[in-house]
Amino acid sequence: MADQYAHSGDNKRPTEIPALRWEEPPEGPVLVLLDQTRLPAEEVELVCTDAPALVEAIRSLAVRGAPLLGVAGAYGVALAAVRGFDVDDAAAALESARPTAVNLSVGVRRAHAAHQAVLARGGDSRQAAVAALDAARQLHREDAEASARMAEHGLALLDELLPGGGHRILTHCNTGSLVSGGEGTAFAVALAAHRVGRLRRLWVDETRPLLQGARLTAYEAARSGMAYTLLTDNAAGSLFAAGEVDAVLVGADRIAADGSVANKVGSYPLAVLARYHHVPFIVVAPVTTVDPRTPDGASIEVEQRPGHEVTEIMAPQVPVAGTEAGGGIPVAPLGTQAYNPAFDVTPPELVTAIVTEEGVVSPVTTEALAALCARSRQVTIS
Numbered sequence: 001m002a003d004q005y006a007h008s009g010d011n012k013r014p015t016e017i018p019a020l021r022w023e024e025p026p027e028g029p030v031l032v033l034l035d036q037t038r039l040p041a042e043e044v045e046l047v048c049t050d051a052p053a054l055v056e057a058i059r060s061l062a063v064r065g066a067p068l069l070g071v072a073g074a075y076g077v078a079l080a081a082v083r084g085f086d087v088d089d090a091a092a093a094l095e096s097a098r099p100t101a102v103n104l105s106v107g108v109r110r111a112h113a114a115h116q117a118v119l120a121r122g123g124d125s126r127q128a129a130v131a132a133l134d135a136a137r138q139l140h141r142e143d144a145e146a147s148a149r150m151a152e153h154g155l156a157l158l159d160e161l162l163p164g165g166g167h168r169i170l171t172h173c174n175t176g177s178l179v180s181g182g183e184g185t186a187f188a189v190a191l192a193a194h195r196v197g198r199l200r201r202l203w204v205d206e207t208r209p210l211l212q213g214a215r216l217t218a219y220e221a222a223r224s225g226m227a228y229t230l231l232t233d234n235a236a237g238s239l240f241a242a243g244e245v246d247a248v249l250v251g252a253d254r255i256a257a258d259g260s261v262a263n264k265v266g267s268y269p270l271a272v273l274a275r276y277h278h279v280p281f282i283v284v285a286p287v288t289t290v291d292p293r294t295p296d297g298a299s300i301e302v303e304q305r306p307g308h309e310v311t312e313i314m315a316p317q318v319p320v321a322g323t324e325a326g327g328g329i330p331v332a333p334l335g336t337q338a339y340n341p342a343f344d345v346t347p348p349e350l351v352t353a354i355v356t357e358e359g360v361v362s363p364v365t366t367e368a369l370a371a372l373c374a375r376s377r378q379v380t381i382s
């Protein structure tokens with residue numbers, strides 16, 4: 001395919017964009033988020049001073065992506081604790097802010113458990129708050145480390161599956177430093193391939209309806225200097241048919257015990273296309289995304305988002321109160337019903353491999369995933 005479709009990012013700014021940070025100004029501790037709803041047009045920060053503000057930021061997707069939701073949730077518990085709010089209430093509200101990404105509840109529970117453990121030992125609320133914050137910081141560091149190890153394992157897998165090099169990788173949604181304490185999941189693998197000169201091109205699905213691919217992945221790809229090309233989600237079929245895709249790399253929001261993968265809606269059709277065209281479909285996710293308590297794909301709760309995200313474009317993320325409208329530009333007749341699941345589920349038989357920081361699972365089976373979880377100190381098998 002002709003190179004006029006490619007965009008070589010020429011912006012050599014740092015590739016790691018801090019998606020969130022903890023700050024302690026004189027007025028009191030805050031969690032500062034890069035507002036992802038405003039990217040790429042503006043780099044605007046959102047300052048959360050309490051858990052309800054963070055819950056709203058999570059619902060509106062100002063902060064998003066499975067690993068980062070876990071880190072944000074943990075800091076949210078710490079924020080409630082250090083500011084003297086009810087920590088149990090905050091933890092419950094944060095955990096239920098979005099249902100599909102298991103990492104959110106993993107992060108919230110980890111900081112909450114650290115807080116509770118100190119109280120149970122007779123510690124005071126200040127000591128308990130310090131423990132919650134330490135747990136959040138530790139999770140943040142672990143996420144960065146996991147990201148680096150996933151990139152190593154993922155690159156080795158690509159080299160094994162595609163020995164010729166010059167990889168043309170298709171990705172969906174956004175999985176880079178905007179969703180992680182490090183360089184992300186699937187995007188981190190593409191970045192690793194780019195750094196060693198083996199990425200020929202990153203194909204970026206725009207990811208309707210909220211355009212995480214166009215707005216965020218293209219933003220990250222441009223910053224990294226890699227060759228990338230944006231396509232509408234429904235152009236992926238013709239790209240496969242033209243023989244232009246060597247591998248698909250996506251992240252995950254929850255991986256059931258049987259290896260079913262919930263990820264951004266549109267991932268499942270890519271897996272079907274990949275199988276038809278004999279292209280590997282690779283999922284990259286930290287071990288915390290594997291949820292042994294969810295037995296199979298049918299048991300994964302898929303978040304349903306408001307219809308206006310489909311019937312309008314450019315809607316502000318805070319909906320217009322008391323109406324179904326989102327305040328954006330209508331692209332469908334008023335009153336049109338919309339089907340808007342945020343995620344879909346890919347069955348394990350369509351997944352070539354799951355890359356984690358603990359290594360690669362391939363073929364994807366219940367037994368192999370259970371062994372992975374048993375090896376990892378981060379996942380407790382019930």
Ligand SMILES: CSC[C@@H](O)[C@@H](O)C(=O)COP(=O)(O)O
Pocket residue numbers: 061064065066067101172173174175176179184185186212250251252253263264265342
């Ligand atoms: C590493 S990120 C994996 C997933 O969280 C990502 O692909 C995704 O689906 C994010 O969805 P979002 O609705 O933007 O939070």
